[in-house]
Amino acid sequence: MGYKDVYASWQADPENFWMTQAEAISWDQKPTRALTSPDTDLYEWFADSMVNTCYNAVDRHVENGRGDQVAIIHDSPITNSIHKITFAELKDRVASLAGALAAKGITKGDRVIIYMPMVPEALEAMLACARLGAIHSVVFGGFASNELAVRIDDAQPKAIIAASCGLEPGRVVHYKPLVDGAIELAQHKPEFTVIFQREQEVAALKDGYDFDWHGFQAGVTPADCVPVEGNHPAYILYTSGTTGQPKGVVRHTAGHLVALNWSMKAIYNVDPGDVFWAASDVGWVVGHSYICYGPLIHGNTTIVFEGKPIGTPDAGTFWRIIDEHKVRSFFTAPTAFRAVKREDPKGEFLAKYDISHLRAIYLAGERADPDTIEWAQNVTGKPIYDHWWQTETGWTIAGNPAGIEALPVKIGSPTVAMPGYDIQVLDEGGNQMPAGELGAIAVKLPLPPGTLPTLWNAEARFRKSYLTTFPGYYETGDAGIIDEDGYLYIMARTDDVINVAGHRLSTGAMEEVLASHPDVAECAVIGVTDQLKGQLPMGFVCLTTGVNRPHEEITAECVKLVREKIGPVAAFKLCAVVDRLPKTRSGKILRATMVKLADSEAFKLPATIDDPAILDEIKVALQGLGYAKG
Numbered sequence: 206m207g208y209k210d211v212y213a214s215w216q217a218d219p220e221n222f223w224m225t226q227a228e229a230i231s232w233d234q235k236p237t238r239a240l241t242s243p244d245t246d247l248y249e250w251f252a253d254s255m256v257n258t259c260y261n262a263v264d265r266h267v268e269n270g271r272g273d274q275v276a277i278i279h280d281s282p283i284t285n286s287i288h289k290i291t292f293a294e295l296k297d298r299v300a301s302l303a304g305a306l307a308a309k310g311i312t313k314g315d316r317v318i319i320y321m322p323m324v325p326e327a328l329e330a331m332l333a334c335a336r337l338g339a340i341h342s343v344v345f346g347g348f349a350s351n352e353l354a355v356r357i358d359d360a361q362p363k364a365i366i367a368a369s370c371g372l373e374p375g376r377v378v379h380y381k382p383l384v385d386g387a388i389e390l391a392q393h394k395p396e397f398t399v400i401f402q403r404e405q406e407v408a409a410l411k412d413g414y415d416f417d418w419h420g421f422q423a424g425v426t427p428a429d430c431v432p433v434e435g436n437h438p439a440y441i442l443y444t445s446g447t448t449g450q451p452k453g454v455v456r457h458t459a460g461h462l463v464a465l466n467w468s469m470k471a472i473y474n475v476d477p478g479d480v481f482w483a484a485s486d487v488g489w490v491v492g493h494s495y496i497c498y499g500p501l502i503h504g505n506t507t508i509v510f511e512g513k514p515i516g517t518p519d520a521g522t523f524w525r526i527i528d529e530h531k532v533r534s535f536f537t538a539p540t541a542f543r544a545v546k547r548e549d550p551k552g553e554f555l556a557k558y559d560i561s562h563l564r565a566i567y568l569a570g571e572r573a574d575p576d577t578i579e580w581a582q583n584v585t586g587k588p589i590y591d592h593w594w595q596t597e598t599g600w601t602i603a604g605n606p607a608g609i610e611a612l613p614v615k616i617g618s619p620t621v622a623m624p625g626y627d628i629q630v631l632d633e634g635g636n637q638m639p640a641g642e643l644g645a646i647a648v649k650l651p652l653p654p655g656t657l658p659t660l661w662n663a664e665a666r667f668r669k670s671y672l673t674t675f676p677g678y679y680e681t682g683d684a685g686i687i688d689e690d691g692y693l694y695i696m697a698r699t700d701d702v703i704n705v706a707g708h709r710l711s712t713g714a715m716e717e718v719l720a721s722h723p724d725v726a727e728c729a730v731i732g733v734t735d736q737l738k739g740q741l742p743m744g745f746v747c748l749t750t751g752v753n754r755p756h757e758e759i760t761a762e763c764v765k766l767v768r769e770k771i772g773p774v775a776a777f778k779l780c781a782v783v784d785r786l787p788k789t790r791s792g793k794i795l796r797a798t799m800v801k802l803a804d805s806e807a808f809k810l811p812a813t814i815d816d817p818a819i820l821d822e823i824k825v826a827l828q829g830l831g832y833a834k835g
C-alpha cells in the first residue's frame with residue numbers, strides 16, 4: 206500500500222488502524238479498544254490495557270533472541286570514547302537500578318526528575334523508572350537551577366537522578382551544585398538524590414541524602430517490570446509556553462508504545478537490528494522518542510552522542526559516526542547542518558568517510574531552510590526529509606513516510622499529514638482556508654496515540670492553551686499553508702515562543718527575568734533572525750527613573766541574569782537600553798513590528814501605534830546590536 210492508501214485506511218477506520226498497529230506491542234493485558242473519551246474533548250488510547258514500557262524496550266528483545274545485539278552505542282568525541290551496551294547488559298543494568306530505586310521506596314506513580322548529560326545512564330534512568338511505573342521528568346542539562354526548581358515544584362518528585370557533571374566543549378558543567386541550588390530554591394524537597402559520578406568530576410555527596418549510582422545498587426534485588434494501565438503517565442516533559450511557567454506535557458504509556466513503534470518503520474524506514482541515530486539530547490522530546498524509546502521499542506540500536514556537529518573535533522564528526530556505526534537513518538536539527546555547512550561548505554570532510562549504507566537524513570526541531578536542505582542533498586547525495594512535530598505530539602505530525610512510500614520532496618515543506626493527524630489550516634473564525642492560503646494550523650481531535658492527553662496538574666491550562674481557540678481541534682501554535690497536493694508549509698509561530706538552535710524558548714520567561722533586574726522598569730524580548738541558530742533572543746530594557754549607571758554595565762548584568770536564571774541554552778546575548786518601547790494606544794508592545802525592523806523586512810506601520818517616533822529609537826538601538834542595517 207502506498208501513502209494515500211494507508212492514510213485512507215486510517216481515515217476510514219481509525220480504531221481498526223491503531224488496534225492493528227497495537228499488535229506489535231507485548232501486552233500484559235491486551236486492549237479491547239483503541240480510543241476512549243473520558244470527557245467531551247479529552248481522549249485516551251488503549252486505556253484498558255496493561256503494559257510495561259521497559260519490558261517492550263528491553264526485556265522482550267532479550268527473550269526474542271536479541272540479547273547480544275548492541276542496544277546503545279555511547280559515542281563521545283568529547284571524552285574520546287566509544288562504549289557499547291547489548292540488550293542483555295541493558296536489561297541487567299536497568300533491572301539493578303530499578304531494584305535500587307524500589308529499595309529506596311520508589312513505586313508506580315512516583316515522579317523522578319532526571320538531570321543528566323548524554324551518557325547511557327540517562328537512558329537507563331528513564332528505563333528504570335518505566336520498569337517500576339514511576340513517572341520520569343527529564344530536564345535538559347542546559348537549564349539552570351531556577352528552571353530545575355520550577356520543574357521540581359510542579360512535578361513534586363520523590364527523587365532526582367543526576368550526573369556529577371556534563372561536558373561541553375572546553376567546559377565542565379557542574380551538575381551537582383546546580384541540583385543542590387535547585388533543591389534549595391524549590392518549595393518541594395525530594396527525599397533523596399542518586400548521583401552518577403563521572404571521572405571528569407567527582408561530586409561531594411551529602412551522607413544519607415545523595416546516593417552514589419553504583420554504591421546504592423550494591424546487593425539489591427533486580428526489579429521486575431511492573432505492568433501499568435495503558436493511560437498511566439510514562440513521563441512528563443516540560444516545554445516552554447508564553448509565560449515563565451513551563452507546560453508539563455504528559456505522555457501516556459500505551460499510545461506512546463504503539464505510535465513510536467509504528468513510526469520507526471513507517472517514517473524512519475528502519476528494521477529491527479538497524480542502527481538509528483538521532484543527534485539531539487535526552488532533555489528534548491526528540492531524545493525521549495528517538496534516542497531512547499522509539500529505537501529500543503522497535504529493536505534498533507540507538508546512539509547516544511556526546512559531542513557537537515563541529516569542533517569535536519571537526520565538521521566530519523557526523524560522517525565519522527554514520528560510517529563507523531553503520532547508521533541507517535540519521536535525524537538532526539537544521540542548525541547542526543548549518544554549523545557543518547559553514548565550516549565545511551564543500552563537504553570535504555565527508556570524502557573521508559563511507560556513508561553508503563545510510564538511507565536518509567531527517568530534519569526537525571525548527572524550520573529547515575532551503576539552502577541547508579539543498580546543501581545537505583548535494584554533499585551527501587541522500588534524501589533529506591524535513592518533518593514537523595512538537596513536544597506535545599511526541600512524534601511526526603507531517604513528514605515523508607519513507608517506510609511506506611517515499612514521496613517527492615518539495616523543499617520548504619515537511620511533506621504530508623501522517624495517519625492519525627487530520628491537519629487543517631483555519632482562519633480566525635475556525636473556517637478551513639482554501640489550498641495555498643495562510644492560516645492557523647490545527648489538528649482535528651482526537652489526536653493520535655502517543656500525543657499529549659493533558660498537561661501535568663493543569664487540565665484547565667491544557668484546554669485554554671490547545672483546545673479553546675478552535676473547538677474540536679488541537680491548536681498547534683504554528684501558522685502555515687497546505688498546497689493543492691496536500692503538502693504542508695510551516696511559516697511562523699502564532700505566539701511569543703521562539704526557536705533558538707532547535708530549542709523552543711519563551712520570550713515571556715526571559716522578560717520575567719529581565720524585569721527582575723532592579724534597574725529595569727520595563728522590557729521586551731523578541732526573536733530575531735540568525736543565520737546559524739535560526740533565531741536569537743534580543744532584549745530591550747527601559748530603565749527605572751533616576752538610574753544613571755553605564756548602559757553596557759546594565760545590559761551585561763541582564764545577559765548574566767538570563768544565563769543564571771534560565772541557563773546557557775537561552776543564548777541570550779543581545780540586549781540594549783532604550784528610552785521607550787513601541788506600543789499600541791492600548792499599551793500592547795509591538796513585538797512583531799520590532800522583529801520586522803530587526804530583520805530589515807518591510808512592514809506596515811500599525812494603525813494603532815501610539816507614537817511612531819519610538820520605532821526610530823528602536824532602529825538606532827538595533828543598529829547598535831548589528832541589526833536593522835538594511
Ligand SMILES: CCC(=O)SCCNC(=O)CCNC(=O)[C@H](O)C(C)(C)COP(=O)(O)OP(=O)(O)OC[C@H]1O[C@@H](n2cnc3c(N)ncnc32)[C@H](O)[C@@H]1OP(=O)(O)O
Nearest residue numbers: 346347373485489490491538541569570594706707773774
Ligand atoms: C521535533 C520536536 C522538537 O523540536 S524537539 C527539539 C529538537 N531540538 C534539538 O534537538 C536541538 C538541536 N540543537 C542542538 O543540538 C545544538 O543546538 C547544536 C546544533 C548541537 C549546537 O550546540 P551548541 O553549539 O552548544 O549551541 P546551543 O545553542 O545549543 O547552546 C547554547 C549554549 O548552551 C550550552 N549548552 C548546550 N547544551 C548544553 C547542555 N546539555 N548542558 C549545558 N550547557 C549546554 C552551550 O554550551 C552553549 O553555551 P555557551 O553560550 O557557548 O557558553
